[in-house]
Amino acid sequence: MPLFSVVYFGAHSSLTRLLRRTLLVKPPIAGMTKRKRDQGYYTKRMKSVQEGSNEQVLLADVQDLLRKANVGELKNHNAINDREAAVKEAEASFELPQRFSEIDVEISALSSVGDGLGLSTSSDHVFVVPFTLPGDVVKAKVVTHFANDSYSLTDFVSVLKPSPQRNDSLVQCQYFAKCSGCQFQMLSYDEQLVHKKTIVEKAYRHFSSLASESIPVVGDTIGSPMQYGYRTKITPHFDGPPGSMSRRAKKHPEERQGFDYVPPIGFMVKGTRKTMDIEDCPIATEAVRDGLRKERKRIAEEISKYKRGATILLRETTTRTPLQQDPSPKDDTEAVTNIANPLSPETSRLPPPDQIPDTSPNHPPLSFSPTFTETKTYITDQNALSTEHIGPYTFRNPAGAFFQNNNSILPTFTSYIRSHILPSSSQPKKPTYLIDAYSGSGLFAITLSPLFTACIGIDIAPSSIASARANATLNHVTNAEFVAGDSADIFAQAKHFPPDESVVVIDPPRKGCDEGFLRQLLG
Secondary structure, three states, X not given: OOOOEEEEOOOHHHHHHHHOOOOOOOOOOOOOOHHHHHHOEOOOOOOOOOOOOHHHHHHHHHHHHHHHOOOHHHHOOOOOOOHHHHHHHHHHHOOOOOOOOEEEEEEEEEOOOOOEEEEOOOOOOEEEEOOOOOOOEEEEEEEEEEHHHOEEEEEEEEEEEOOOOOOHHHOOXXXXXXXXXXXXXXXXXXXXXXXXXXXXXXXXXXXXOOOHHHOOOOOOOOOOOOOOOOEOEEOOXXXXXXXXXXXXXXXXXXXXXXXXXXXXXXXXXXXXXXEEEOOOOOOEOHHHHHHHHHHHHXXXXXXXXXXXXXXXXXXXXXXXXXXXXXXXXXXXXXXXXXXXXXXOOOOOOOOOHHHOOOOOOOOOOOOOOOOEEEEEEEXXXXXXXXXXXXXXXXXXXXXXXXXXXXXXXXHHHHHHHHHHOOOOOOOOOOOOEEEEEOOOOOHHHHHHHHHOOEEEEEEOOHHHHHHHHHHHHHOOOOOEEEEEOEOOEOOHHHOOOOHHHEEEEEOOOOOOOOHHXXXXXXX
């Protein structure tokens, strides 16, 4: 039995990583011929797939599709004793296409990493094609074969026959299907939410080691109020001039040559290390898009000063200014266009005040209705403080530090957690202590503090703890403590919390919870 009640509110990708277990990868084929090398067989000695990697999740999806195609036993990593013979047997029924040749592929499934999966004509090999949907028939360019794992990576070229799910009129970015930033602009948002639910379901199925009857039912994904114009942080970049990262240039940086041209400024081309020029990013907020235009112009004017590439930070920050209240109806009406109310339909889903225990009288109330103007600007200094508002709460963090990049979802997100973190009223005893693991700058401990007698936020990054403490002070929260945890004894500071009266919120980084943390949590 676990020590604490656990509530997991990480991103779907983080939950996938939380549940993963290492999968073994077969060694390269002995006696690799030049023809096979030219065809793109993976010739380097492969290590075990890294736990928590996209490759591990993709491999599980590939194996799942092959099993459904009734060749799972042939390709099952745990069942093959003579791996080289098994691969040769597969090759006898299917000849891998040449690298960089174009092939037609019918997409059968959508992987958890966002790429489409299509079977070979012999149904014993999978082609991974980005920017595709089940039911699409597409032209793809072969890039790399992982023959030992029965799949090949390809580049998307064009749609030959669209899937019924595909709606290209939804695409709002001219760079879509080339830029590596977005994957599903051609898919309706409702269908995107369904896919995110399946990611969690497959994570449990593939990596939890739980019996099927023990896997919990996954609820529907709660959508974002905004599908475009929501991202509060982007980091475009540009590469250095030719030779700027050579061994000699690194040894003698004073000899580096500057630019005599303006390089592409933007993001990576999907599947490559090549930067493509991005003039605008429609998923970013207006303030960030304005910043991108201005920073591109500034860099173009100052490009001769650069002797190496650089990454540009663009982070939105918000200033709220209270409005002067005037009893005149005329003035009130005229001011409406400038009024912002934090209790929008999303933020108003809070429990009624009389149902919330008054355990910390000095912190801000959960419901209030001031009016104010909001000014949104951007900052580029990673050490400068950015400001985010979530209902009555204010959070300030270094611009370069992590904070949820979609602030439109935060009111709904935190309200949902407040509404579900406590057990139903039919249970006799409710938790009175909160442990916020991977607390970062204190988002959960601070917004959940009204519900608990005491809260403790734990993070191994001292800089995050400093931000969390400052945010607690800023919001007048007196019942939350933040401590820098030792990874070897992460819960040392919370051992005085009674286990049967405590609840743990887990919001880990992208790579998920490490095994040491999980052992301590469940030990």
